[in-house]
Amino acid sequence: MGLVTEQRPDPAAPDTVEPARADERTRERHAALATEITEHRYRYYVLDAPTVSDGEFDTLMRELEGLEERFPELRTPDSPTQQVGAAPSATFAPVQHLQPMTSLDNVFNQEELFAWVDRTYDRLGGRPGEGAFVCELKIDGLAVDLVYENGVLVRAATRGDGRVGEDVTANVRRIEAIPHTLVSRAGHPVPALLEVRGEVYLSLEQFTRINEELVAAGRAPFANPRNSAAGSLRQKDPQVTASRRLGFTSHGWGATSDDPGTRLELARQSHAYEVLADFGLPVSQYSRVVDTKEEIWAFVEEIAGRRHDFVHEIDGAVVKVDERALQDRLGFTSRAPRWAIAYKYPPEEVTTKLLDIRVNVGRTGRVTPYAVMEPVVVAGSTVAQATLHNATEVVRKGVLIGDTVVLRKAGDVIPEVVGPVADLRDGTERAFVMPTHCPVCGTALAYEKEGDADIRCPNQRSCPAQLRERLFHLASRDALDIEVLGWQGADALLAAGLLKDEGDLFDLTADDLARTSFFTRASKAKERAQGAGERVLSANGKRLLENLETAKTRPWAKFLVALSIRHIGKGNAPDIAAAFPTVEALRDATDEEFDAVEGIGPSIAAAIRDWFDTDWRVDIVRKWQAAGCVLGTYGQPSPTGPQVPQTLAGLTVVITGTMPGYSRDEAQEAIVVRGAKAAGSVSKKTDYVVVGEGAGSKADKARALGRPIVAAQDFQRFLDEGPSAVALLGE
Structure with a gap:
């Protein structure tokens, strides 16, 4: 389908014909x-x-x-x-859900499932009676949140972190199964506000079609329907999303209107599905109301036997308490409802031919063998490669090149070679021999220390494979979020000899990028006539320079991830950054200071020391700082201006849960620029703990230790006016 473009009248034309009006x-x-x-x-x-x-x-x-x-x-x-049709490209702004989108706890066998049912009975004081549970499919898709106001779809967002997702409204409008307007055929009142939850998926038929088209075009196919659905929904051009023909199934709701004239009276989950279907929203036709745990198990087994018969992939079954009043009594944990459980099916196993074992060199120099196999469909996805972890694991599994092997997708996600089918060997199989030299740079491989399972390439600074991996890592969203520095961009920079290591990244200029074909384009005739040369900087080249400038002021925790210090990632970087608010503080930290930080054990402390004991790595810090990068919390500019009142001077503050209007990094930054230390863990030395939605064990520990607690809704006043301006919880 072609783009529909607006036809504008010629301003020079003497007469403009008005469009005809419909009678x-x-x-x-x-x-x-x-x-x-x-x-x-x-x-x-x-x-x-x-x-x-x-x-x-x-x-x-x-x-x-x-x-x-x-x-x-x-x-x-x-x-x-x-x-469907033409529309402006979407940009995915953050959207806060009206009510949090929780996850589901999982069980993996009959014993665990029955134990969950028994706990549910205990919490309710006995069996609820007939129609106690509703069973349904667990669709392997992408969770989305739809908001209808007065029956009109006004916003759609991905799950995100459960509280804040990506605004994908423009793309969701291109999914034919999702109505733009809710209309009841049975006379149900359409609420003034309705937040609908559901799953976007790509049918197996469409998955096959799209992959065939990609392969025919010389492009890599999608790995599985779930990933292709997620990628299709996040397209910048909604027309691409429309062409993917995504499906949708609603399975719940969040916020609803309390207006007496439009309020929905939904006594049961199963009744809610009937109402959602009446509004035009797709619901699963395979849901079933049952009375006992034996009937639940019968449903689970039946669906397991039919798991490849459905239009979409499934990875389990979901069981929910049907009566809404009982759901309210059971409530939620910090991450999931107590009234629902997901039964995950065991991983599937298939056999295929092991064609070869090759090795990959990672960003820390680790050399990892991986299996290259005849492509095979397992758990609904086509798999041709699987990790083998290390040479010891290859020997442990007893696999030979040429073997028929058992392949399993653990958790229906990660392909794993289980072992060989030895009875099928014909004598042509051969053992894998771990290379003695790096396949990329030729450096002799070695174990870092005695007893290590992993062999590494010690040419850490200049091995092209390691440097490319580190560049790709530091450009990721978990680190500095440099949009155009992907695999191809990193390869282009290395091929042109522009980087000795990542320390040179922020010194790149337009003249440097002009030496690469990836970041340039052929100049137009007019530009050539003006002496611009045969190639000029492309949009990607300009965007890279802009992104690099923006990345210089990323939060210190992001830079900490970007440094590629072993054992430090997005999970623990914020806590480490809070404890050591500058790169100099981290570099000079003593054993006692490391020991005082929860989460920094001997391995992480040793990795930090090793990193700063290497001259060329320290030189990366020097180069980045010379280029204007801010590797520290205190030195970062504050969004509120250079002069920030020190309302929290000298205090130690822990933040747990969601703060209104702030990301986690922003909330910690707001604490620090006002003179406090933003600690990552609660102790007797903690002065205040700010508790928001989704707070977990830190809030419990604060109560147990009697630490003063500030509510999230008072966070801004706490920042602006100090602790004396807010009421503390429990007082």
Whole structure:
């Protein structure tokens, strides 16, 4: 389908022809077509009972499109034609969910499932009675949150961290199964506000089609339907999302209106699904209300035997307490409802031919063997490679090149070679021999210390494979979030000899990038005539320079991840950055200071010392600082201006949970620039603990130690006016 572009009148033309206005008869025909098409879509996507053929449906759609081409006034946002088509590129702004999108706890066998049922009975004081539970499929897709106001879809977001997701409204509007407007056929009141939760997925049929098209175009296929669904939903161009033909199934809701005239009275989860379906929202046709744990198990086993029969992939079954009042009594843990559980099916196993064992060199020099196999479908995904971890693991598993091997997807996610089918050997198989030299730079491989399982390339500074991996790592979202510095960009910089190591990254100039084809483009004739040369900086080249400038002021914790110190990642970097607020403080830290920080054990402390004991790594810090990078919390500019009142001077503050209007990094920064230490763990030395939604063990520890607690809604006043301006919880 081509782009529909707006036709603007020529300003030089003496007469501008006004578009024709639709008469009453045309308006009636347009409204009738829209209603009929919407009904057909409902029957097709929700009821799975279409009453017209695809050809008949297409004829109706073409007529509707023709009317809107002749009479543009008829093309409104809720028209069926606007579910696909041209639209401005989307940018994914952060969106805070009206109510948090929690996850589900998992069980993996009958014993664990029955134990969950028994605990549920205990919490409720006995068995709830008939229709106690509703069972449904666990769709392997992408969770999304839809917000309808007065029945109109106004926003859609990904799950994100459960509280803040990505705004994907423009793309979700291109999913035909998701209605733009809620209309009840059974007379249910459409609430003034309704937050719908569900799963976006790519059907197995569409997954096959898209991968065939990608391969035919010489591009890499998607790994599995879940990833392709996520990638399709996050396209910058909504038309690409529309072409992927994503599906959607709703499985719950968040915030709803309390308005007496439109309030939904939903006594049971199963009844809610009926109401959502009545509104035009797709729901699963495989849900089942059951009474006992034996009936739950029967459902789980039945679905396991049919797991490849569904239009989409599933990775388990979900069991929920059906009665809403009982759900409210059971409540939530910090991450999941107590009234629901996910039963995860065991990993699937298949056999395939092991064609070769090769090695990959990672960013820390670790050389990892991996299996190259005849492609095989396992758990719904085509797999051709799997990690073998290290040479010792290859020997332990007893696999030979040429073996038929058992392949398993542990948790339906990570491919794993379990072992060989030895009875099928014919004598042509051969053992894998670990290389003695780096396959990329030729340096002799060695164990870092005696007893190590992993062999490494010691040429850490200049091995192209390690440097490329480190560049890719520091450009990731977990680190400095440099958008265009991916695999190809890193390869281009290294091939042009622009970087000895990552320390040179922030010194790159436009003249440097002009030496690469990846960051340049052929100049136009006019530019050549003006002496611009044959190649000029491309959009990617300009964006890289802009991103590098922006990255200089990323939070210190992000830089800490970017340094590639072993054992330090996005999980523990914020706590380490809070304890050591500058790179100099981390470099000069004593054993006693390391011991005082929860989460820094001997291995991490040793890794930090080793890193700073290496001259060329210390030189990276020097180069980055000389280029203007801020590797420390205290030195970073504050969004509130250079002069920030020291309202928290000398205090030690711990933040746990979500703070309104702040990310975790921003909240810690706000504490530090006002003179406090933003600690990562609670102790008797902690002066205040700020507790927000989703707070976990730190809040419990604060209460146990009697530390003063500040509520998240008072966080801004706490920052602006100090502790004396807020009421402490429990006082």
